[in-house]
Amino acid sequence: MVRVRFAPSPTGYLHVGGLRTALYNWLLARREGGQFLLRIEDTDRTRLVEGAVEALLDSLKWAGITPDEGALVGGPYGPYVQSERLPIYREMVDKLIAAGHAYYCFCTPEELAARRAEKEAQGESTAYDRHCRSLSKEEVERRLGAGEPYVVRMIIPDGREIVIDDVVRGQVSFDSSLVDDQILLKSDGFPTYHLAAVVDDHLMKITHVIRGEEWLSSTPKHVLLYEYFGWEPPKFAHVPLIINESGKKLSKRDGDVSVEAYREKGYLPEGLLNFLAMLGWNPGDEREFFTKETLAECFSLERVRKSGAVFDFNKLLYINGLHMRTIPADKLADMVLPFFDKAGWERPERDYLIKVIEVMAERANLLTDYVEPIPYFYKDPTEYEEATVKKRWKAASHELLSGWADEMKNMEEFTPEALEASLRAYAESHGVGAGQLIHPTRLAITGVGNGPSLFHMMEVLGKDTCLRRIEAALKVLA
Numbered sequence: 001m002v003r004v005r006f007a008p009s010p011t012g013y014l015h016v017g018g019l020r021t022a023l024y025n026w027l028l029a030r031r032e033g034g035q036f037l038l039r040i041e042d043t044d045r046t047r048l049v050e051g052a053v054e055a056l057l058d059s060l061k062w063a064g065i066t067p068d069e070g071a072l073v074g075g076p077y078g079p080y081v082q083s084e085r086l087p088i089y090r091e092m093v094d095k096l097i098a099a100g101h102a103y104y105c106f107c108t109p110e111e112l113a114a115r116r117a118e119k120e121a122q123g124e125s126t127a128y129d130r131h132c133r134s135l136s137k138e139e140v141e142r143r144l145g146a147g148e149p150y151v152v153r154m155i156i157p158d159g160r161e162i163v164i165d166d167v168v169r170g171q172v173s174f175d176s177s178l179v180d181d182q183i184l185l186k187s188d189g190f191p192t193y194h195l196a197a198v199v200d201d202h203l204m205k206i207t208h209v210i211r212g213e214e215w216l217s218s219t220p221k222h223v224l225l226y227e228y229f230g231w232e233p234p235k236f237a238h239v240p241l242i243i244n245e246s247g248k249k250l251s252k253r254d255g256d257v258s259v260e261a262y263r264e265k266g267y268l269p270e271g272l273l274n275f276l277a278m279l280g281w282n283p284g285d286e287r288e289f290f291t292k293e294t295l296a297e298c299f300s301l302e303r304v305r306k307s308g309a310v311f312d313f314n315k316l317l318y319i320n321g322l323h324m325r326t327i328p329a330d331k332l333a334d335m336v337l338p339f340f341d342k343a344g345w346e347r348p349e350r351d352y353l354i355k356v357i358e359v360m361a362e363r364a365n366l367l368t369d370y371v372e373p374i375p376y377f378y379k380d381p382t383e384y385e386e387a388t389v390k391k392r393w394k395a396a397s398h399e400l401l402s403g404w405a406d407e408m409k410n411m412e413e414f415t416p417e418a419l420e421a422s423l424r425a426y427a428e429s430h431g432v433g434a435g436q437l438i439h440p441t442r443l444a445i446t447g448v449g450n451g452p453s454l455f456h457m458m459e460v461l462g463k464d465t466c467l468r469r470i471e472a473a474l475k476v477l478a
């Protein structure tokens with residue numbers, strides 16, 4: 001039975017890289033008929049952010065990557081929040097001490113800093129100097145008895161080659177001499193990530209640890225811990241970093257990194273997930289459109305690549321557009337309506353919005369594309385884009401438009417076909433090209449130079465609105 005986990009630390013929001021990690025775990029569980037767990041790793045008390053757990057869960061729920069077991073959902077291996085498991089870690093640490101795999105360390109932060117500075121000045125390694133490894137049993141007892149603060153460190157043997165068989169990266173080997181005597185239990189009684197993750201992965205019967213590449217260098221410590229405890233380690237799969245165009249780790253400076261930001265910008269969960277899935281993984285063929293379900297059918301860790309995956313914002317937009325166009329207009333309308341509230345605009349009638357969506361569908365890649373970029377569907381323009389006026393409003397425009405508007409008044413059918421026929425006939429009878437009328441009409445009705453098909457848009461707006469706007473524009477652009 002495959003059991004995988006997503007184990008975020010609640011230090012803020014859900015990062016897109018975190019969502020990709022969660023997705024890969026979820027996909028493997030779905031594909032293998034296994035279970036996907038959510039564990040909250042909140043043992044670093046200095047980095048806790050209030051409301052971060054809720055924000056995380058909210059983003060996961062929006063994405064539809066929901067756990068089968070874990071924090072909030074419950075399950076047989078709980079609690080799934082590490083701060084509620086302190087006695088378990090204490091017991092495990094005591095076992096390691098008793099077996100000679102870990103030791104008490106009483107070095108104070110000040111002492112450590114001073115010794116580190118000294119070594120740095122001499123150009124030596126600044127790793128922990130293992131000072132407390134050699135304290136006598138009596139001294140340890142005495143200092144514990146006196147209530148001195150301490151941490152517990154694991155013993156890292158010298159000169160061992162630790163080999164990890166990573167599903168993504170193949171064999172990776174580490175020289176143990178370069179690994180620090182890692183702190184397992186901190187002076188506040190909380191475990192470090194390393195101890196807690198290993199203990200929990202074992203007790204929660206995790207079979208595959210799928211996580212970001214940044215954790216690869218910690219894995220030798222984890223492997224040693226499994227060995228010390230006499231436990232079978234899980235399979236490890238370290239997925240590539242998400243990088244920007246210049247090969248650096250994606251950061252806020254490159255653009256949005258929180259899942260919430262994409263949600264607010266009008267991305268669909270399906271679009272974001274499809275895009276993220278393919279950051280570092282590919283199906284082995286040309287397909288690029290996937291739902292979570294079709295991904296789960298073909299996902300495999302073996303097709304995750306080693307090198308960094310470039311976050312291409314244009315590609316994300318494109319993929320999102322593909323998903324947008326699979327959703328029927330009436331369903332899209334319900335998804336778009338809340339964005340009017342966010343924009344501080346009055347909500348249009350639902351039926352009217354459906355018509356707007358039908359006209360705009362080919363051009364919209366985001367839910368928000370149906371709101372801010374097309375104000376003219378919801379309000380009369382109050383300004384006319386200067387560059388477009390310069391380019392499109394010619395000496396003859398006023399007379400032409402006002403003449404055609406008069407004809408429009410008598411039109412019985414206000415359909416795209418009828419409008420186009422009428423415009424073309426009018427232009428021809430006045431010896432000008434259709435463009436001489438099309439561009440000024442668009443400018444008058446929308447205030448801008450670009451948009452969807454003019455005649456379809458006019459039908460949606462309706463005759464009264466079109467005539468009112470043309471009249472207003474003729475006054476301003478006189």
Ligand code: GLU
Nearest residue numbers: 007008009041197211215
């Ligand atoms: N708590 C770690 C994080 O925030 C999890 C690392 C792991 O999956 O082992 O990324």
